[in-house]
Every structure is written in C-alpha cells, then in structure tokens.
Amino acid sequence: MDNILDVRGLEKEYPGFCLRDVSFSLPEGYIMGFIGPNGAGKTTTIKLILNMIERGGGSVKILGLDNIEAEETVKEQLGAVFDTCYFPSKWNCGDVERAMALFYKRWDRARFFDYLREFGIDRGKKVGELSRGMQMKLMLSCAFSHEARLLILDEPTYGLDPVSRDELLDILAGYIENGQRSVLFSTHITSDLERAADYITYIKDGAIFYTGAKDEFEDMYRKVKGGPEDLTGELERKLLGLRRYSNGFEALIRTQDLRNSRLLTEPATIDDIIVFTSREDESYE
Amino acid sequence: MELAEGPVLRECFGKAPMKLIISNVSGVPIYEQLKDQIKSAILSGEISEGEALPSLRTLAKELRISVLTVTRAYTELEQEGFVKNVQGRGCFALGRGSxxxxxxxxxxxxxxxxxxxxxxxxxxxxxxxxxxxxxxxxxxxxx
Missing domain, CATH: 1.10.287 (Helix Hairpins)
Structure with missing residues (x-):
C-alpha cells in the first residue's frame, strides 16, 4: 500500500513553542483524524505540509514527492479547507472559478459548477453572503474540481451546525470510496471521527503521542471508576489523569494494566483519552 | 480465476439487500456487530452461496464507519470460513457446506x-x- 502523505521528523521552532520530531504517514484511500488540544501543533503541522511556513527540519512527501522541491506538482494533488474561507468575500462563484482555473492545470470548470449545483450553492451569491456551511462546500468544490488526491482540512467543522457536519462526513466518505484519495482532518469535535476515521494521529505539546489505527487507539485505554478504598498505591501508579473526589475517583488506565475487577470500567472515547492524558501533565506542575 | 473449485460467483438481482444495522451505544465493537449480522444472514440462507457481499468501501461509506472496521470484519469472516475475499473482485459468501x-x-x-x-x-x-x-x-x- 502506498502512502499519500509521509511526514518524517518534522521540526519547527517559535518563541515558546516547538514542534519536535513529528512523523506519521497516511496510506492511500483512508481518512485520518488529526487531534490534540489547542496549541499542540496541529495547525503548525498542517501549514508545514502545505509549505505555508518555513520548516525547521525533517521532510514531507506527498505521493512520494518532496513538498518543497516539487511544490508545483505537489500542489496540483492537494486540496485544502480551512475553518475560515480563503476567498475574498466580495467575489462571487464565477470569480472563484476564474481564479482557480489560473492555478490548476487539471482544473475542470464543468465539474466545479456541477458540484456547486450538487451542494446547493447559489452561483450568483458573493462569498461573504454564503453561510459557513456553504463556504466550506465551496472550498471542497474547488478541491474536487482539480482532482486533488489528498484533502487537508483544518477544523472544517468549527462553527458548523450538526446538519452541515453530517453532510461533510458523507462527502468525505464518498471522496475516499474509490480507494485512491485520502483525507487528513484536524478537529476538536471528535464525535465526527468516532465512526468515519480510519486512522488517528494525536499530537500533544508539539510531539506525536499516538499515530495508527483508530480502533487500536480506543482499545489502548479504558476509563476506570472506583470508591476511595479501591485506590491503592500500586493502582495509582498505573493511572493517568486521576481525579479524586470525596466518594471515589476516576481515571484512565492502559487496557493491559487492567486487573482489578472491582473497578467499574468503561470504554474510553477519543475525547476521554485527550482529556485524561492532558490532565496528567497538569498534575505535575 | 483463482476460484476454480470454489463457489460459483454470481450477482443477485431482484433480491432485497440484507439488513445491516450498527448500534453506537451497545458496547459491542462495530466490527463484531457487522460480523454477527453477516454470519446470521449466511447461516439463515438470506445470503446464498457465491453471492457477493457489498464492496468494502461502499459498505463503509453507507454505514458511515471506518474502512478498516469493515476490513477487519471481512477478514475475520474469511478466517472463520464464512466468506472468501477475492483480490480485486470482492467478498463472496461460502456455502453452508463449507x-x-x-x-x-x-x-x-x-x-x-x-x-x-x-x-x-x-x-x-x-x-x-x-x-x-x-x-x-x-x-x-x-x-
């Protein structure tokens, strides 16, 4: 299986923030959720992949080509959707079409207008008059009309109502159906990922915490709850993000460390894992 | 064709598709739910021998679940002798005689x-x- 995206040892330093040795890969035909708390480095990583900022070190390969050395070829294969629309708000869809046609060799005008119709976007409206959901679909239409093989979405569901989020997931599932295209999708709304994502990459404090299959990620941890007397010193050493209250405690535990059957255990959601593993750091401060 | 002595491959027309329902709150992993439902459809004869199961990617898209989840269900069904995955052709139900x-x-x-x-x-x-x-x-x- 070929990787559409291969990120190796990516580094970037800002005052007070540093991206360290970020590596992950996304095979052809799958959806990867890119998660982590605010300020963990998601957007920095995405900007480095899109070559919007200068990288400090490491490499990014898209369809086997370096994203800087072969920038023009690579960008033909890339579609990007951000939380805010990158087209001037005074443009109408025709202006957007004319601008895109200049940039992409394989731009397909007829297909673009087909997508606008399919997504119910009014061609006459100005970008600024479109709702957030419609702006997102406009950006998707652009990506789909130049045959992008890798779609990168940075917080695409931010500020969207449940109906538009649902539509987006449907569109993405259809996009990867032929097995030749992939999606990298950063989001805080992890319920979007629970079902649709095949892979998860979890970044925390500028470093990769986990990258791999989503099901394995969820299987790695369980949520445990118990009474005050259940919390032995031995158990406590195995717990992550422990929260005590007067009548009991709750925490995350690695599935392999789970022995005590007196504890109430629940499957951990993606949100649980992010919350408990982030809490872990605070307790050291 | 790799399936020389295997089941006869055929498409089934005019037949209602099998019912597949995924619960998000049952606590049973989604791949298990899929496996169980496909198994009982094969055992009950609802899916007949040689009949094609929905393509992996189509099923993932329609049920809105991960492609890897469907892959896991199909792979385990093959290991348990219920279906045969044929590279590039799809996944086919084996007969109850297997x-x-x-x-x-x-x-x-x-x-x-x-x-x-x-x-x-x-x-x-x-x-x-x-x-x-x-x-x-x-x-x-x-x-």
Missing part, C-alpha cells in the same frame, strides 16, 4: 440441545421423557 461453517452449525445444534438438557434436569424430567419430547417435536416439524 467445513468450518458446518462446524459452526453443529455447534449451534449442540448448544441448543445442551440448554434443553439442563432445562430438563431442572424440571426433573427423565431421559426418556426428554427423548419423547424431542421425538414429538421432530414429528411435528416433519409433518
């Missing part, structure tokens, strides 16, 4: 009989009374 599936069917019968035996012990039935009941049921079924 050895592994035969075993599964026999196990179902045994489990049912074991349950009947333990219920009979609790009710205080003699072995002959139990056999008598089975004979009556068999007669009714054959009649």
């Amino acid at each position: 050895e592994l599936m035969r075993e599964q069917l026999l196990r179902n019968v045994e489990e049912g009989l074991e349950a009947a035996v333990s219920a009979a012990r609790i009710a205080g039935l003699t072995d002959d009374e139990l056999r008598g009941m089975l004979d009556i049921l068999l007669e009714e079924d054959n009649g």
Whole structure:
C-alpha cells in the first residue's frame, strides 16, 4: 500500500513553542483524524505540509514527492479547507472559478459548477453572503474540481451546525470510496471521527503521542471508576489523569494494566483519552 | 480465476439487500456487530452461496464507519470460513457446506440441545421423557 502523505521528523521552532520530531504517514484511500488540544501543533503541522511556513527540519512527501522541491506538482494533488474561507468575500462563484482555473492545470470548470449545483450553492451569491456551511462546500468544490488526491482540512467543522457536519462526513466518505484519495482532518469535535476515521494521529505539546489505527487507539485505554478504598498505591501508579473526589475517583488506565475487577470500567472515547492524558501533565506542575 | 473449485460467483438481482444495522451505544465493537449480522444472514440462507457481499468501501461509506472496521470484519469472516475475499473482485459468501461453517452449525445444534438438557434436569424430567419430547417435536416439524 502506498502512502499519500509521509511526514518524517518534522521540526519547527517559535518563541515558546516547538514542534519536535513529528512523523506519521497516511496510506492511500483512508481518512485520518488529526487531534490534540489547542496549541499542540496541529495547525503548525498542517501549514508545514502545505509549505505555508518555513520548516525547521525533517521532510514531507506527498505521493512520494518532496513538498518543497516539487511544490508545483505537489500542489496540483492537494486540496485544502480551512475553518475560515480563503476567498475574498466580495467575489462571487464565477470569480472563484476564474481564479482557480489560473492555478490548476487539471482544473475542470464543468465539474466545479456541477458540484456547486450538487451542494446547493447559489452561483450568483458573493462569498461573504454564503453561510459557513456553504463556504466550506465551496472550498471542497474547488478541491474536487482539480482532482486533488489528498484533502487537508483544518477544523472544517468549527462553527458548523450538526446538519452541515453530517453532510461533510458523507462527502468525505464518498471522496475516499474509490480507494485512491485520502483525507487528513484536524478537529476538536471528535464525535465526527468516532465512526468515519480510519486512522488517528494525536499530537500533544508539539510531539506525536499516538499515530495508527483508530480502533487500536480506543482499545489502548479504558476509563476506570472506583470508591476511595479501591485506590491503592500500586493502582495509582498505573493511572493517568486521576481525579479524586470525596466518594471515589476516576481515571484512565492502559487496557493491559487492567486487573482489578472491582473497578467499574468503561470504554474510553477519543475525547476521554485527550482529556485524561492532558490532565496528567497538569498534575505535575 | 483463482476460484476454480470454489463457489460459483454470481450477482443477485431482484433480491432485497440484507439488513445491516450498527448500534453506537451497545458496547459491542462495530466490527463484531457487522460480523454477527453477516454470519446470521449466511447461516439463515438470506445470503446464498457465491453471492457477493457489498464492496468494502461502499459498505463503509453507507454505514458511515471506518474502512478498516469493515476490513477487519471481512477478514475475520474469511478466517472463520464464512466468506472468501477475492483480490480485486470482492467478498463472496461460502456455502453452508463449507467445513468450518458446518462446524459452526453443529455447534449451534449442540448448544441448543445442551440448554434443553439442563432445562430438563431442572424440571426433573427423565431421559426418556426428554427423548419423547424431542421425538414429538421432530414429528411435528416433519409433518
């Protein structure tokens, strides 16, 4: 299986923030959720992949080509959707079409207008008059009309109502159906990922915490709850993000460390894992 | 064609698609739910021998689940002898005659009989009374 995206040892330093040795890969035909708390480095990583900022070190390969050395070829294969629309708000869809046609060799005008119709976007409206959901679909239409093989979405569901989020997931599932295209999708709304994502990459404090299959990620941890007397010193050493209250405690535990059957255990959601593993750091401060 | 002595591959037309329902709150992993439902559709004959299962990616898209989840379900179904994955052609149901599936069917019968035996012990039935009941049921079924 070929990787559409291969990120190796990516580094970037800002005052007070540093991206360290970020590596992950996304095979052809799958959806990867890119998660982590605010300020963990998601957007920095995405900007480095899109070559919007200068990288400090490491490499990014898209369809086997370096994203800087072969920038023009690579960008033909890339579609990007951000939380805010990158087209001037005074443009109408025709202006957007004319601008895109200049940039992409394989731009397909007829297909673009087909997508606008399919997504119910009014061609006459100005970008600024479109709702957030419609702006997102406009950006998707652009990506789909130049045959992008890798779609990168940075917080695409931010500020969207449940109906538009649902539509987006449907569109993405259809996009990867032929097995030749992939999606990298950063989001805080992890319920979007629970079902649709095949892979998860979890970044925390500028470093990769986990990258791999989503099901394995969820299987790695369980949520445990118990009474005050259940919390032995031995158990406590195995717990992550422990929260005590007067009548009991709750925490995350690695599935392999789970022995005590007196504890109430629940499957951990993606949100649980992010919350408990982030809490872990605070307790050291 | 790799399936020389295997099942006959065919498409089924004019037949209602099998029912597949995924619960998000049951606590049963999604791949297990898929497996169980496909298994019972094959065992009940709802899907017949050689019939194509929905393509992996289409099913993932329609059920809105991960492609890897469907892959896992199909792979395990193959290991258990219910289906055969043919590279580039799809996933096909094997007949109820396949050895592994035969075993599964026999196990179902045994489990049912074991349950009947333990219920009979609790009710205080003699072995002959139990056999008598089975004979009556068999007669009714054959009649």
